[in-house]
Amino acid sequence: MPQTDRIFLDARELEHPVPLERAIAAIRELGNGNYFYMIHRKNPIPLIELAKEQGLWVLNREDENGTWHILIARDNTLDLEALCDV
Secondary structure, eight states: OOOOEEEEEEOTTOOTTHHHHHHHHHHHTOOTTEEEEEEESSOOHHHHHHHHHTTOEEEEEEOTTSOEEEEEESOTTSOHHHHOOO
């Protein structure tokens, strides 16, 4: 299996608009074989909509503690479900 690199952002303690700004910068760098993984206290709808508009693959899941896990990839062969920590 090829190497898959994770670009990680823990946005739980960051104030608006910092999480969105950092996430946009990260997804601009996405290529094949890497993905963006963010944990956040909210479901970042604007980020998800932006990613989908750009044709990126998105997975968002809320864990039992109310923390959101958002995974975004350009490469549609990546199994985001398997990469999610929830």
